[in-house]
Amino acid sequence: xxxxxxxxxxxxxxxxxxxxxxxxxxxxxxxxxxxxxxxxxxxxxxxxxxxxxxxxxxxxxxxxxxxxxxxxxxxxxxxxxxxxxxxxxxxxxxxxxxxxxxxxxxxxxxxxxxxxxxxxxxxxxxxxxxxxxxxxxxxxxxxxxxxxxxxxxxxxxxxxxxxxxxxxxxxxxxxxxxxxxxxxxxxxxxxxxxxxxxxxxxxxxxxxxxxxxxxxxxxxxxxxxxxxxxxxxxxxxxxxxxxxxxxxxxxxxxxxxxxxxxxxxxxxxxxxxxxxxxx
Amino acid sequence: xxxxxxxxxxxxxxxxxxxxxxxxxxxxxxxxxxxxxxxxxxxxxxxxxxxxxxxxxxxxxxxxxxxxxxxxxxxxxxxxxxxxxxxxxxxxxxxxxxxxxxxxxxxxxxxxxxxxxxxxxxxxxxxxxxxxxxxxxxxxxxxxxxxxxxxxxxxxxxxxxxxxxxxxxxxxxxxxxxxxxxxxxxxxxxxxxxxxxxxxxxxxxxxxxxxxxxxxxxxxxxxxxxxxxxxxxxxxxxxxxxxxxxxxxxxxxxxxxxxxxxxxxx
Amino acid sequence: xxxxxxxxxxxxxxxxxxxxxxxxxxxxxxxxxxxxxxxxxxxxxxxxxxxxxxxxxxxxxxxxxxxxxxxxxxxxxxxxxxxxxxxxxxxxxxxxxxxxxxxxxxxxxxxxxxxxxxxxxxxxxxxxxxxxxxxxxxxxxxxxxxxxxxxxxxxxxxxxxxxxxxxxxxxxxxxxxxxxxxxxxxxxxxxxxxxxxxxxxxxxxxxxxxxxxxxxxxxxxxxxxxxxxxxxxxxxxxxxxxxxxxxxxxxxxxxxxxxxxxxxxxxxxxxxxxxxxxxxxxxxxxxxxxxxxxxxxxxxxx
Numbered sequence: 096x097x098x099x100x101x102x103x104x105x106x107x108x109x110x111x112x113x114x115x116x117x118x119x120x121x122x123x124x125x126x127x128x129x130x131x132x133x134x135x136x137x138x139x140x141x142x143x144x145x146x147x148x149x150x151x152x153x154x155x156x157x158x159x160x161x162x163x164x165x166x167x168x169x170x171x172x173x174x175x176x177x178x179x180x181x182x183x184x185x186x187x188x189x190x191x192x193x194x195x196x197x198x199x200x201x202x203x204x205x206x207x208x209x210x211x212x213x214x215x216x217x218x219x220x221x222x223x224x225x226x227x228x229x230x231x232x233x234x235x236x237x238x239x240x241x242x243x244x245x246x247x248x249x250x251x252x253x254x255x256x257x258x259x260x261x262x263x264x265x266x267x268x269x270x271x272x273x274x275x276x277x278x279x280x281x282x283x284x285x286x287x288x289x290x291x292x293x294x295x296x297x298x299x300x301x302x303x304x305x306x307x308x309x310x311x312x313x314x315x316x317x318x319x320x321x322x323x324x325x326x327x328x329x330x331x332x333x334x335x336x337x338x339x340x341x342x343x344x345x346x347x348x349x350x351x352x353x354x355x356x357x358x359x360x361x362x363x364x365x366x367x368x369x370x371x372x373x374x
Numbered sequence: 375x376x377x378x379x380x381x382x383x384x385x386x387x388x389x390x391x392x393x394x395x396x397x398x399x400x401x402x403x404x405x406x407x408x409x410x411x412x413x414x415x416x417x418x419x420x421x422x423x424x425x426x427x428x429x430x431x432x433x434x435x436x437x438x439x440x441x442x443x444x445x446x447x448x449x450x451x452x453x454x455x456x457x458x459x460x461x462x463x464x465x466x467x468x469x470x471x472x473x474x475x476x477x478x479x480x481x482x483x484x485x486x487x488x489x490x491x492x493x494x495x496x497x498x499x500x501x502x503x504x505x506x507x508x509x510x511x512x513x514x515x516x517x518x519x520x521x522x523x524x525x526x527x528x529x530x531x532x533x534x535x536x537x538x539x540x541x542x543x544x545x546x547x548x549x550x551x552x553x554x555x556x557x558x559x560x561x562x563x564x565x566x567x568x569x570x571x572x573x574x575x576x577x578x579x580x581x582x583x584x585x586x587x588x589x590x591x592x593x594x595x596x597x598x599x600x601x602x603x604x605x606x607x608x609x610x611x612x613x614x615x616x617x618x619x620x621x622x623x624x625x626x627x628x629x630x631x632x633x634x635x636x637x638x639x640x
Numbered sequence: 641x642x643x644x645x646x647x648x649x650x651x652x653x654x655x656x657x658x659x660x661x662x663x664x665x666x667x668x669x670x671x672x673x674x675x676x677x678x679x680x681x682x683x684x685x686x687x688x689x690x691x692x693x694x695x696x697x698x699x700x701x702x703x704x705x706x707x708x709x710x711x712x713x714x715x716x717x718x719x720x721x722x723x724x725x726x727x728x729x730x731x732x733x734x735x736x737x738x739x740x741x742x743x744x745x746x747x748x749x750x751x752x753x754x755x756x757x758x759x760x761x762x763x764x765x766x767x768x769x770x771x772x773x774x775x776x777x778x779x780x781x782x783x784x785x786x787x788x789x790x791x792x793x794x795x796x797x798x799x800x801x802x803x804x805x806x807x808x809x810x811x812x813x814x815x816x817x818x819x820x821x822x823x824x825x826x827x828x829x830x831x832x833x834x835x836x837x838x839x840x841x842x843x844x845x846x847x848x849x850x851x852x853x854x855x856x857x858x859x860x861x862x863x864x865x866x867x868x869x870x871x872x873x874x875x876x877x878x879x880x881x882x883x884x885x886x887x888x889x890x891x892x893x894x895x896x897x898x899x900x901x902x903x904x905x906x907x908x909x910x911x912x913x914x915x916x917x918x919x920x921x922x923x924x925x926x927x928x929x930x931x932x933x934x935x936x937x938x939x940x941x942x
Contacts, residue, residue: 155812155813157812157813177814177815179813180813181809181810181813183807183809183810183813186807186809186810188806188807191857191858192678192806193678193857193860193861193862193863193866194802194806194861194862194863195861195862198862198863199806202799202802202803202806203814205799206799206800206802206803206810206811206814206816207799207800207803207811207814207815207816208799208800209796209797209799209800210795210796210799211795211796211798211799236861237861238861239806251810254810258814402733402734405732405733406733407683407733407734407736407737408682408683408686408733408736408737410737411683411687411737411740456680456681456682456683457677457682457850457854459682459683460682460683460685460686460846460850460851461847461850461851461854461908461909461912463686463846464843464844464846464847464850464851464905464908465905465906465909467843467901467905468843468847468899468901468902468904468905468906469902471843471899471901471902472898472899472902475897475898475899476898489748489751489752490748561748563744563747563748564741564744564745564748566737566740566741567737567738567740567741567742567744567745570734570737570738570741571737571738571741574734574737574738610749610752611748611749611752613744613745613748614745614746614748614749614752615745616745617741617742617743617744617745617746617748618742618745618746620738620741620742620745621738621739621741621742621745624734624738625738628724
């Protein structure tokens with residue numbers, strides 16, 4: 096397990112440089128550059144099919160790149176990096192699968208280990224603690240397949256966090272949730288991540304729910320990436336360059352809207368409603 | 375091989391191969407190979423039972439095939455259908471074992487139903503077999519759209535109000551009838567392989583549905599014709615050739631498919 | 641109880657051997673079976689029984705010890721299925737079907753050849769339907785050793801296997817070599833069904849592999865508790881079946897007796913029906929979670 100540096104010196108824990116990924120002859124991603132610092136909450140924003148899941152696979156060491164490097168704490172990625180936790184996009188649990196939520200979380204500790212050693216009391220206590228942290232006490236002993244989408248989400252988060260990773264990847268966790276549940280999950284993630292000093296990289300196609308908690312954004316479009324703080328990235332000029340055609344970034348009531356437009360429409364907006372456009 | 379007494383073999387083989395090519399296409403599409411294996415095996419138990427009570431084994435064959443289809447279809451896609459299929463199968467096999475034990479003699483007719491017999495269909499049976507085969511194909515044509523819809527996009531089909539259970543049971547009943555027609559020639563043990571090997575090979579060779587279906591029929595015909603010829607020539611059970619030729623066809627298609635995939639990336 | 645335990649039941653040597661053999665087979669089948677049912681590989685499990693039988697028929701023809709044929713044939717079949725693609729949900733059906741077709745074809749050939757070469761008319765029936773009462777006591781030591789090997793392997797890969805059966809993605813993310821673990825399981829499954837096929841016949845091999853685990857998993861929340869229940873149900877059905885089969889010699893007027901497989905399968909099916917009803921009645925009670933009716937097992941296309 097890598098040692099942590101002192102709390103007041105931020106370090107890059109993940110560094111992605113010039114990564115290019117090709118699948119079946121198609122270039123999915125190229126020139127991908129960004130970094131994640133310890134304890135940061137980063138949003139990976141992009142439309143469906145933009146390559147977010149592919150990027151996760153690269154970070155997890157499950158997919159190879161054609162160019163570029165990914166390093167974790169300065170070292171090249173190993174396949175079995177236990178310091179990175181992962182909550183996948185859609186896990187379809189068979190409702191008849193005989194596994195309690197509690198058991199799934201416990202498998203986060205030893206699911207990869209061969210042999211059948213009994214779980215120690217310390218491990219069991221840890222499972223209880225993690226279940227409480229994600230507010231899953233109420234359904235800890237129910238079958239995972241019988242839980243609602245939001246409940247399963249929380250159990251999967253507990254499963255990923257219990258091995259105390261330094262980085263937590265979540266693939267579109269908000270996709271099938273109603274706005275209320277989405278807010279709950281974001282709040283929970285933010286709380287748990289701060290408490291445990293875990294960096295979070297969360298992918299979504301809609302960035303508004305994340306605006307209150309995001310430290311950084313990595314915006315994916317057209318196979319390329321723009322990264323930085325929200326103010327640096329979520330701007331008409333940056334995103335237009337990324338998309339390769341004109342888009343307007345508007346702020347309405349504190350919410351961000353990315354809208355495709357022609358250059359005429361853009362001119363019209365800038366002259367008529369300058370207060371909306373984020374340049 | 376082409377003498378008059380073999381005419382029945384070629385004719386009935388052709389009918390059955392065409393039927394298997396059509397029905398098998400959907401067996402592969404719907405991942406119903408287990409059902410295709412379970413139904414004829416279960417049907418065989420019925421033949422043994424009919425033999426025990428002195429009835430024509432074919433009656434037992436068809437009735438148990440229908441029972442098998444219904445019991446597999448009843449659980450359909452609600453829960454683990456493979457468990458239901460497995461248990462239905464063992465139940466019928468166990469009954470078959472019981473019937474065989476209770477019979478005082480091991481009729482050669484039973485043996486023929488197990489391993490297949492080129493001359494399994496007599497002249498008088500040729501017309502009924504043809505009519506029933508046509509009935510099966512017509513039923514498949516009628517079911518074509520809901521069948522494909524529920525196989526390819528089950529959630530969408532359900533949303534549109536298509537009754538998946540009804541479609542499933544209808545298909546299984548057609549499968550039951552098709553296997554009952556095929557068993558006397560190819561044998562209960564290997565009927566299913568005719569409905570899996572050639573169609574699976576066809577699907578690998580062509581993505582286009584109509585072309586794949588035609589190819590499925592063609593390959594099934596090739597399999598049966600070759601098997602009849604080999605069985606006659608080497609005096610070995612026809613089922614053996616059907617099983618092995620079907621597997622070889624699939625492997626060749628697989629190799630061809632892999633080579634094509636490599637070429638398209640390079 | 642006199643009618644249940646007919647005279648000579650417990651003093652009969654064949655019956656005692658059968659009870660012991662049945663015990664071993666039931667335990668191994670149940671343990672391997674819970675994973676088989678969980679992974680939706682019931683077809684593969686059944687198919688491997690038939691593949692093992694083909695191997696046995698081949699061994700019989702070649703004059704080699706049957707156990708080599710049963711277990712060896714099964715392992716070859718498992719390897720072939722894995723190569724074709726039995727682990728992916730999409731390719732599973734075809735992989736199993738094609739291998740089963742080839743194996744059954746060979747089986748037909750071997751049985752035909754052995755029926756015509758030697759005058760053993762009952763050989764076909766015996767190999768196909770098998771019987772626990774005809775097991776050779778001399779094979780028991782090998783059976784016991786291989787059974788221990790199967791159980792030890794399952795214990796070794798249990799947790800990674802469970803995690804990868806639950807979700808390939810979660811397992812891969814934790815560094816589990818999903819493909820390797822899956823192949824190890826297939827081989828273990830092949831050995832297990834090969835053993836059962838030779839000692840209790842192919843019908844019972846499938847019945848004990850699928851039935852008791854499926855019954856147990858319907859009513860328990862915890863996996864290992866389910867495995868334990870499956871073992872108990874398996875042993876129960878097997879022993880009850882043996883007793884009834886022995887008794888049937890006395891019950892049926894022609895003194896022929898019904899095969900053990902018939903009774904054991906009957907008990908297995910009754911168990912399953914009972915637990916299915918219990919499960920359905922439990923589900924009828926209002927659950928606090930939102931039930932999503934589109935939770936199909938089959939929609940897990942990768």
